[in-house]
Amino acid sequence: MESYIAVDIGASSGRLMLGQQKSGQITLQEVHRFSNGFALRDGHDRWDVDHLIHEIFSGLEKVKQMGISDVKLGIDTWAVDYVLVGADGQKLEDPISYRDKRTHNAIQQLTSDLPREYIYEKTGIQFQDFNTLYQLYKENHELLSKTDKIMMMPDYLAYVLTGNAVTEITNASTTQMLNLRVGLFDKDLLGKVNVSQDQFPRLVESGTILGNVSHKWHEQYDIPDVEVITVATHDTASAVVGTPGEGDRWAFLSSGTWSLLGTELNVPENGLQAFHENYTNEWGAYGTYRFLKNIMGLWIAQCVRHELDDQYNFGDLAALAQEVRPFEQFIDINDDRFTNPDNMIQELQNYCRETKQKVPETPGELFQAIYSNLSLFYANELTKLDTILGYHIDTLNIVGGGSNVALMNQLTSTLADVTVIAGPSEATAVGNIMVQMIAADEVENINAGRQLIAKSFDLKRYLPETNKYGDMLTKYQQFLKNQSKELV
Known part of the structure; x- marks a missing residue:
């Protein structure tokens, strides 16, 4: 039995994941986890790359x-x-x-x-x-x-x-x-x-x-x-490989520190419409293109949790958010001001004050504001994607850590009128290992690989709740337009 190690390093942490194929399914086991982050040195925010190398070898020793x-x-x-x-x-x-x-x-x-x-x-x-x-x-x-x-x-x-x-x-x-x-x-x-x-x-x-x-x-x-x-x-390319998409009308949402929302194409789409909507054609594995939009993502949630002194886990915060009414304020979560502020909570609150909206105060209010506005942003981008492609995306595969946020998954399904399939949460490591398996001739090709992934992991399905939020998405789109006009 072949053993595969996925070294998957993100902006805040890295890990070594052991993957094997047993009884027709992929098994995953975390072997080693370590911290990552940039620090101000010599006038710039820098990565400690030697630390990363040492941690890779520490994991391999395990x-x-x-x-x-x-x-x-x-x-x-x-x-x-x-x-x-x-x-x-x-x-x-x-x-x-x-x-x-x-x-x-x-x-x-x-x-x-x-x-x-x-x-x-x-x-x-x-x-x-x-x-x-x-x-x-x-x-x-x-x-x-x-x-x-x-x-x-x-x-x-x-x-x-x-x-x-x-x-x-x-x-x-x-x-x-x-x-x-x-x-x-x-x-x-x-x-x-x-x-x-x-x-x-x-x-x-x-x-x-x-x-x-x-x-x-x-x-x-x-x-x-x-x-x-x-x-x-x-x-993100590994995460898309690890996404069990089927047919030709599915989109992916790799939901982590960043949210990458798009679809997989065989031919790039770099026309004027895609240009004006600032969509990207990143090259993918096996001759594909990741036609997607880069969205701020759970970076905002990670910062807020840290500023709450890490006294809550994300499950606790999602439960608190469930108790708060959604859409109490509209936030352009892709605004540059949220890229790396000194204090994310204050930045969110100042944004709401400046736009004369209800200011979120409690942890539940803050996380409901984050999750509901991420869902609105996702739904808005899916409508743009439909327009550019000329057909309706009917299934959104959400992978990565954000696939575990049931509140956000359900809101997105309803607002965008799509079926949401959530999982696997470890899609990046899975995709990393899948490319290795294909290279080792253990899996025939990417299609066979995605079928194997679908069989190997527990996927959750969310269906739209008809007419639950009325014209909320239309109101949000108008808000974004008004904000753009004010900036001009």
């Missing part, structure tokens, strides 16, 4: 202690961030987080030379000021001149393990520098940020076998024999 001597391993992380590596193969400095404020106004500055329509037509990627394109635009030029290789976060971690450097496409596409037609980094965009094609390791598809963990690491750690497979290294 795998060895379980009596497993041979494993395959794949790494996925968040997108857009990168590590600059010198000619000696060592990182030049710890990588800067996408939440760092250095890219403020970078989009406006760069697009004063290159029109947005021009960039979108080339890349199909939505405009977000933390995209790699704008990070490199603001990067230290002296540091770039010393850079031999630019590696996306998961590619760098795999490079440290194996000594082999590649650029995996699902994460590379989030840079907003890959050309949809050519299938390579775009020379015009690279020129604008003072980097060259040869500073990036070769592009590879998800499922590429990278190589074994270097012998030197076996001298430092008591770990199994490990073969590293380059999976869909962007965590």
